[in-house]
Amino acid sequence: xxxxxxxxxxxxxxxxxxxxxxxxxxxxxxxxxxxxxxxxxxxxxxxxxxxxxxxxxxxxxxxxxxxxxxxxxxxxxxxxxxxxxxxxxxxxxxxxxxxxxxxxxxxxxxxxxxxxxxxxxxxxxxxxxxxxxxxxxxxxxxxxxxxxxxxxxxxxxxxxxxxxxxxxxxxxxxxxxxxxxxxxxxxxxxxxxxxxxxxxxxxx
Amino acid sequence: xxxxxxxxxxxxxxxxxxxxxxxxxxxxxxxxxxxxxxxxxxxxxxxxxxxxxxxxxxxxxxxxxxxxxxxxxxxxxxxxxxxxxxxxxxxxxxxxxxxxxxxxxxxxxxxxxxxxxxxxxxxxxxxxxxxxxxxxxxxxxxxxxxxxxxxxxxxxxxxxxxxxxxxxxxxxxxxxxxxxxxxxxxxxxxxxxxxxxxxxxxxxxxxxxxxxxxxxxxxxxxxxxxxxxxxxxxxxxxxxxxxxxxxxxxxxxxxxxxxxxxxxxxxxxxxxxxxxxxxxxxxxxxxxxxxxxxxxxxxxxxxxxxxxxxxxxxxxxxxxxxxxx
Numbered sequence: 001x002x003x004x005x006x007x008x009x010x011x012x013x014x015x016x017x018x019x020x021x022x023x024x025x026x027x028x029x030x031x032x033x034x035x036x037x038x039x040x041x042x043x044x045x046x047x048x049x050x051x052x053x054x055x056x057x058x059x060x061x062x063x064x065x066x067x068x069x070x071x072x073x074x075x076x077x078x079x080x081x082x083x084x085x086x087x088x089x090x091x092x093x094x095x096x097x098x099x100x101x102x103x104x105x106x107x108x109x110x111x112x113x114x115x116x117x118x119x120x121x122x123x124x125x126x127x128x129x130x131x132x133x134x135x136x137x138x139x140x141x142x143x144x145x146x147x148x149x150x151x152x153x154x155x156x157x158x159x160x161x162x163x164x165x166x167x168x169x170x171x172x173x174x175x176x177x178x179x180x181x182x183x184x185x186x187x188x189x190x191x192x193x194x195x196x197x198x199x200x201x202x203x204x
Numbered sequence: 205x206x207x208x209x210x211x212x213x214x215x216x217x218x219x220x221x222x223x224x225x226x227x228x229x230x231x232x233x234x235x236x237x238x239x240x241x242x243x244x245x246x247x248x249x250x251x252x253x254x255x256x257x258x259x260x261x262x263x264x265x266x267x268x269x270x271x272x273x274x275x276x277x278x279x280x281x282x283x284x285x286x287x288x289x290x291x292x293x294x295x296x297x298x299x300x301x302x303x304x305x306x307x308x309x310x311x312x313x314x315x316x317x318x319x320x321x322x323x324x325x326x327x328x329x330x331x332x333x334x335x336x337x338x339x340x341x342x343x344x345x346x347x348x349x350x351x352x353x354x355x356x357x358x359x360x361x362x363x364x365x366x367x368x369x370x371x372x373x374x375x376x377x378x379x380x381x382x383x384x385x386x387x388x389x390x391x392x393x394x395x396x397x398x399x400x401x402x403x404x405x406x407x408x409x410x411x412x413x414x415x416x417x418x419x420x421x422x423x424x425x426x427x428x429x430x431x432x433x434x435x436x437x438x439x440x441x442x443x444x445x446x447x448x449x450x451x452x453x454x455x456x457x458x459x460x461x462x463x464x465x466x467x468x469x470x471x472x473x474x475x476x477x478x479x480x481x482x483x484x485x486x487x488x489x490x491x492x493x494x495x496x497x498x499x500x501x502x503x504x505x506x507x508x509x510x511x512x513x514x515x516x517x518x519x520x521x522x523x524x525x526x527x528x529x
Binding site: 030031032033034040041043044047048099100101102162165166169172173176177180 | 415416417418419454455456457499500503504507510511514515518521524525528
């Protein structure tokens with residue numbers, strides 16, 4: 001079944017490359033210090049590439065938001081508020097228990113329902129909460145003499161700084177879970193193949 | 205009083221000389237455009253400035269009575285405005301220089317007039333005790349600059365008495381302090397001719413050598429060279445122990461942390477400085493945050509633990525999936 005249109009796949013590929021660059025360069029900057037001379041040596045390059053990737057990511061993110069709104073791709077993120085927690089519980093139970101007993105996925109992938117409830121909530125939080133905040137906080141860090149600091153004091157800056165680091169770490173955790181959860185399909189490679197070719201390899 | 209003491213102790217006088225390049229750089233960072241100060245020796249000094257503020261000078265030969273013209277050596281050119289803004293603005297030129305300089309042309313023997321250095325006037329005097337000149341000297345003697353003395357390096361190279369003014373102690377503007385103090389370093393370190401007077405090394409391009417430093421321009425505007433290239437003495441306000449480039453601070457957390465120790469000199473306010481307490485007061489630095497991302501050890505440690513835990517969970521998940529296949 002054809003699940004991922006070309007623009008989504010292209011955006012996803014670009015987003016993946018940029019996020020990996022941002023995580024790697026962010027980690028270099030985060031953990032660099034005298035105890036890590038190699039990371040210290042890579043610091044300047046990491047800082048430069050972090051900024052370059054961040055600017056491209058900001059543009060690509062705007063493209064994603066517009067693309068989602070225009071193409072109707074956003075409908076896949078719509079959550080069923082009524083049974084949200086019970087649905088998420090079902091999905092979680094499957095990941096932690098059912099999968100080992102070869103149970104059927106509680107929310108099988110269909111053309112109309114690409115994402116399970118856990119995915120929907122996570123993607124929504126990541127794409128419409130964490131990422132915008134990460135971009136905004138990153139912009140503040142990038143331009144430290146912003147009027148915002150002058151108006152609200154350095155305390156604001158510290159909050160923004162910590163927020164940026166924590167959100168970056170959360171997105172890094174998300175990436176690990178995201179990649180691993182993509183091995184849970186008809187075959188471990190089905191979802192990876194899907195996001196490259198656009199076709200998903202059948203029901204489970 | 206100190207001048208009288210000096211006159212009696214050191215009946216030697218030194219040559220009036222000043223680097224015009226120093227003046228021009230420092231002039232750019234001055235916040236005031238006008239001089240409000242009127243020296244009691246303005247009239248007396250006028251005679252010196254008449255020639256020593258110009259590239260070309262003219263005087264009447266007292267023997268022949270003829271007009272003579274000449275080109276002033278660049279190092280002899282003195283910025284009048286800078287002098288009247290400097291620490292020594294209240295001085296008469298002949299407080300430090302021989303009265304015989306009133307003779308034109310100046311007698312040949314005056315060319316060997318000895319210079320006064322900082323400690324010659326300020327050392328051991330209770331009036332200057334708060335500046336801790338002796339400790340400054342002690343720190344300076346550990347500095348890489350002290351090693352250049354055999355090539356003629358002196359306090360004057362950074363603190364020309366004709367133009368130097370204390371900014372770090374008097375200014376409330378960090379930007380002004382940074383710009384002024386960095387201009388002192390740049391006078392040699394971005395001027396090949398001056399640099400090569402004292403060093404056998406090739407002058408490095410300071411932008412290139414600081415390539416590793418993120419947001420270089422912001423750093424250069426916000427911190428002084430000596431924050432990273434100097435080690436602060438216990439009781440003095442400004443580091444005079446300049447370390448070799450290999451030993452300069454490269455650790456971001458020296459500034460970007462809860463205790464920006466490397467910036468303690470710059471951040472210390474005047475009231476703290478006047479106190480008898482040691483100036484490196486870590487407690488006093490607590491809570492000061494530096495603009496720019498800080499590093500938080502707690503986040504570092506916690507994040508590594510969370511990542512390790514996540515990878516362990518995934519590992520176990522994979523293992524069970526394989527077993528239950």
